[in-house]
Amino acid sequence: MLNTLTFIAFLLLALPGHSCPHVEHSRSFPSYNDALEIARSNNERRVTRQVSAPAKTAITNVRVFDGEKLLPLSTVFIEGGVIVPYASEATVVDGNGGVLLSGLIDAHSHPVSVEHLENFASYGVTTAMVMGCYPYDICHSLQNHPGLTDIRFAGQGAVAPNSTHALLGAGVPLNETITSPSQAPDFIARQLEAGATFIKMIAEDVGSPTLSQETMNALVVAAHAKGVRVACHAADYSAVDRALTAQTDQSHHVPNDFPLNSSLISRFVAQNTISVPTLSIFLQFDIGGRPDGAHGFDVATASAGALNAAKVPILAGTDANNVPGPFSLAFGSSLHTELELLVQAGLSTVEALRSATVLAAQHNLLFDRGVVASGMRADLLLISGDPIANISATRDIQRVWIGGVEYTTVSGN
Structure with missing residues (x-):
């Protein structure tokens, strides 16, 4: 049985031409050469974009969200791209x-x-974790664009030969697939050499080609030996079970076949495993219609709510992607939707805000951001309303700063 979350978004980046036969709407992707052309264009944009240097700025008459509450009106100073006590x-x-x-x-x-970075920036998304890329030129070309969203990426996701995700997009080269636990150290080394700051592995649903439990275990051990974390795609109940058995650091998506039960949730808690539910993409599937007619969004929402009730840390992630057709999910605006969906699932507004700020920074080892405090990177979002009273207020954007550079063409929301 093929799980709905074989959907696109997992590595669908601009990979070589291939149509995915496993979903109702087949899609074609750019060729390998087209992908390299996209990377070339990105690199050219980096060179030709005119960006002002970070300015000394005093943002007055604002209430700062300190990660727990709103503080009284104050002034925040920026200098040299960071928050300072005074400028x-x-x-x-x-x-x-x-x-x-x-x-x-x-x-x-x-x-x-x-x-896509501009779309992120216009909605106040100043950092994005990119869940896999191939060819690596794509991710490299998205790095170091001053004044635009900062990215961190996994390299090629760890997949089994002939698995659904191995066949998506251009198809993963056979020498990049994993068939044995003994391949894990070399695979991890290749991703780190390409610049990955974390590892992604894919647990397909039972009944389709997928990584063995022993291989998943070995990948996590090899990654941890290098001091890097592992995010595991796990979009059905059995996949989550196997991800937890492998001691993954982050479980991405939640089951859309059966809700998580207390046994699995207790393992999240015991192992300090983080959840990134990506409710936005489940909602997108319900809107577009699933081939089996089931409502995976409702199942996913129930699991997210149960995880939160058990105090499992939840991070806001969207699966935003550029795949054509009903599976496409907008960059930037979808994160605001995700915050709203998390609140609907049972998170408080403060918990939802933390999921996209301080917790997302801490659990991705980005210790220079995530809170508005002296010495931190000046990635800031100024909004008009009170997001603790109404999470949708995050959409009322006045201004955005990224590394102290104001993004001046904020789109309408």
């Missing part, structure tokens, strides 16, 4: 009594182009 002769920006958040972090996304 003399700073340009004053009146916050008009609004709320200043740390820039949002999308913990699961698939950007391909500079335009």
